[in-house]
Amino acid sequence: MTINNNGMFARATPLLFGALFIIGLVAPFAVYPTFLMKILCFGLFACAFNLLLGFAGLLSFGHAAFLGTAGYACGMLVRDLGVTPEVGILGGTLAAAILGWVFGVLAIRRSGIYFAMITLALAQMVFFFALQWKATGGEDGLQGVPRGHLFGLIDLSNNIAMYYLVFAVFCAGFFIIHRTIHSPFGQILKAIRENEPRAVSLGYDVAKYKLLAFVLSAALAGMAGATKTLVFQLASLTDVHWHMSGEVVLMTLLGGLGTILGPLVGAGVIVSLQSELADKVGSWVTVIMGVIFVLCVLLFRRGIVGELQALIKRAGIN
Amino acid sequence: MSDFILETAGLSKEFKGFAAVSGVDLKVRRGHIHALIGPNGAGKTTVFNLLTKFLPPTTGTIHFEGQDITTEAPAATARRGLIRSFQISATFPGLTVLENVRIGLQRKLGTGFHFWRSEKSLDALNGKAMELLESVDLGRFADTITGEMPYGRKRALEIATTLALEPTMMLLDEPTQGMGHEDIERVVALIRKVSEGRTILMVEHNLSVVANLCDRITVLTRGSVLAEGSYEEVSRDPRVLEAYVGSADINDAHH
Numbered sequence: 055m056t057i058n059n060n061g062m063f064a065r066a067t068p069l070l071f072g073a074l075f076i077i078g079l080v081a082p083f084a085v086y087p088t089f090l091m092k093i094l095c096f097g098l099f100a101c102a103f104n105l106l107l108g109f110a111g112l113l114s115f116g117h118a119a120f121l122g123t124a125g126y127a128c129g130m131l132v133r134d135l136g137v138t139p140e141v142g143i144l145g146g147t148l149a150a151a152i153l154g155w156v157f158g159v160l161a162i163r164r165s166g167i168y169f170a171m172i173t174l175a176l177a178q179m180v181f182f183f184a185l186q187w188k189a190t191g192g193e194d195g196l197q198g199v200p201r202g203h204l205f206g207l208i209d210l211s212n213n214i215a216m217y218y219l220v221f222a223v224f225c226a227g228f229f230i231i232h233r234t235i236h237s238p239f240g241q242i243l244k245a246i247r248e249n250e251p252r253a254v255s256l257g258y259d260v261a262k263y264k265l266l267a268f269v270l271s272a273a274l275a276g277m278a279g280a281t282k283t284l285v286f287q288l289a290s291l292t293d294v295h296w297h298m299s300g301e302v303v304l305m306t307l308l309g310g311l312g313t314i315l316g317p318l319v320g321a322g323v324i325v326s327l328q329s330e331l332a333d334k335v336g337s338w339v340t341v342i343m344g345v346i347f348v349l350c351v352l353l354f355r356r357g358i359v360g361e362l363q364a365l366i367k368r369a370g371i372n
Numbered sequence: 373m374s375d376f377i378l379e380t381a382g383l384s385k386e387f388k389g390f391a392a393v394s395g396v397d398l399k400v401r402r403g404h405i406h407a408l409i410g411p412n413g414a415g416k417t418t419v420f421n422l423l424t425k426f427l428p429p430t431t432g433t434i435h436f437e438g439q440d441i442t443t444e445a446p447a448a449t450a451r452r453g454l455i456r457s458f459q460i461s462a463t464f465p466g467l468t469v470l471e472n473v474r475i476g477l478q479r480k481l482g483t484g485f486h487f488w489r490s491e492k493s494l495d496a497l498n499g500k501a502m503e504l505l506e507s508v509d510l511g512r513f514a515d516t517i518t519g520e521m522p523y524g525r526k527r528a529l530e531i532a533t534t535l536a537l538e539p540t541m542m543l544l545d546e547p548t549q550g551m552g553h554e555d556i557e558r559v560v561a562l563i564r565k566v567s568e569g570r571t572i573l574m575v576e577h578n579l580s581v582v583a584n585l586c587d588r589i590t591v592l593t594r595g596s597v598l599a600e601g602s603y604e605e606v607s608r609d610p611r612v613l614e615a616y617v618g619s620a621d622i623n624d625a626h627h
């Protein structure tokens with residue numbers, strides 16, 4: 055489960071994934087499905103972000119652009135062109151992948167803070183575009199997106215049906231990320247993150263590897279955004295706002311950067327906190343998030359899942 | 373084919389007006405172990421960075437196997453078979469020792485961008501990787517996390533990873549730096565072994581290593597070539613002795 059090979063986690067992982075899968079299947083009968091869908095969408099978004107930061111070592115501060123663009127693209131396809139939801143999701147994912155490629159080509163040769171700044175600047179351009187363009191609905195966003203019928207057959211206005219679609223999308227995305235990390239490509243990505251000059255000296259065009267990682271991450275973030283639009287029947291400026299780019303950093307760090315499950319846990323915590331606190335403390339929510347962020351960075355850098363893993367490891371050794 | 377595998381002409385590098393390397397004409401004969409020596413700050417590492425394209429030269433040209441590689445991308449130069457090591461050991465510390473060597477072997481598979489393929493497909497390389505590890509005496513460390521190994525072994529691993537690419541020419545930047553006596557002997561033996569059938573250019577401060585390993589020596593001071601020749605010639609050159617005044621290294625090296 056961690057970046058390093060670790061026998062104990064490697065053996066426990068299939069069991070854990072199996073258990074979580076079953077929980078995912080029965081969850082909508084215990085918890086409000088819309089709430090679960092929100093967690094899964096943001097969870098996938100954070101997992102996609104983690105693929106880039108945790109495994110390729112690239113800090114993007116513009117990931118909201120992919121979430122939001124895919125959301126708008128899916129919304130327009132489904133509402134204005136009347137395509138079926140699965141086509142909407144694929145279309146949104148593709149739009150995000152293309153945008154990811156454009157961002158990537160422009161930013162990938164910079165490193166560290168410069169890379170982050172370029173992604174932020176590009177994402178801001180996307181934000182203003184979404185604000186100004188008529189087709190995206192400006193400040194109102196894209197409202198009244200119908201959920202439609204999956205493959206033209208299954209009515210997604212049923213919340214349980216919608217939940218299982220979201221769950222399937224999440225699992226597919228999660229599988230792609232897991233496989234990417236444990237692929238020949240993932241192996242080279244790790245090498246680049248560990249020692250980039252050495253990877254270059256071994257003949258790897260690191261920029262191309264980073265670009266592919268960026269496009270994959272953008273596409274999966276888009277898959278989350280497109281799905282989210284169907285769930286809430288709305289694509290709005292919130293999704294392309296830089297707050298959202300920051301929130302995904304927070305979710306990932308809180309859950310555990312570079313751990314496969316951390317981002318999902320982080321998304322779960324943040325989404326829960328937001329929905330619990332929104333009525334009670336109003337805009338103080340932002341302050342609370344900030345405090346959590348600071349505590350996370352200062353006190354438990356490995357994040358929730360990372361700290362748990364370290365605990366289990368220590369217990370295993372003793 | 374020319375006798376010289378690597379040739380530079382008028383190679384220079386300025387950092388904001390400061391000439392770290394100026395007008396270097398370096399010729400390395402195929403099959404030689406060639407040493408590049410000189411005091412600290414002479415520009416040795418900068419020359420390596422230029423040769424491997426990690427830095428663009430301010431002026432001058434570099435030819436490798438008769439081809440002009442002056443403006444090539446560093447990874448492309450590496451793929452030609454001109455592979456460098458670094459002054460400070462360069463490994464992938466979070467990967468296992470076996471995985472490190474596999475990174476070197478992996479490019480040939482051509483599946484580097486296959487994100488959909490299982491990493492188990494890389495197990496096909498394990499045999500070759502183990503062979504390479506055995507050749508540098510690291511076989512029993514295959515599953516160790518690289519970062520946990522002592523420095524000398526990391527250097528050996530670095531050489532094994534470089535060998536995985538079957539380089540025609542290796543550039544070694546102070547391969548024995550920071551090593552104890554035993555490690556030095558091991559690395560020297562290793563370099564001698566891997567030099568068969570290939571060319572080596574190495575930066576080395578330890579002159580006894582240079583004396584018993586290298587066919588030819590280039591002395592660099594303040595960015596320029598001061599002298600070139602065999603160890604005997606260079607060590608008798610009064611200008612070289614002067615450059616080394618105070619260090620007295622060059623005389624101790626005979627013992």
Ligand SMILES: Nc1ncnc2c1ncn2[C@@H]1O[C@H](COP(=O)(O)OP(=O)(O)OP(=O)(O)O)[C@@H](O)[C@H]1O
Pocket residue numbers: 387392410411412413414415416417418419459
């Ligand atoms: N990127 C850089 N920017 C500015 N100056 C540099 C840079 N790299 C090297 N220099 C300078 O160029 C000179 C040569 O440095 P270089 O590292 O090539 O020396 P060296 O011969 O390898 O020394 P050492 O034996 O200490 O490794 C030094 O004065 C160094 O400060």
Ligand SMILES: [Mg+2]
Pocket residue numbers: 416417418459
């Ligand atoms: Mg140096």
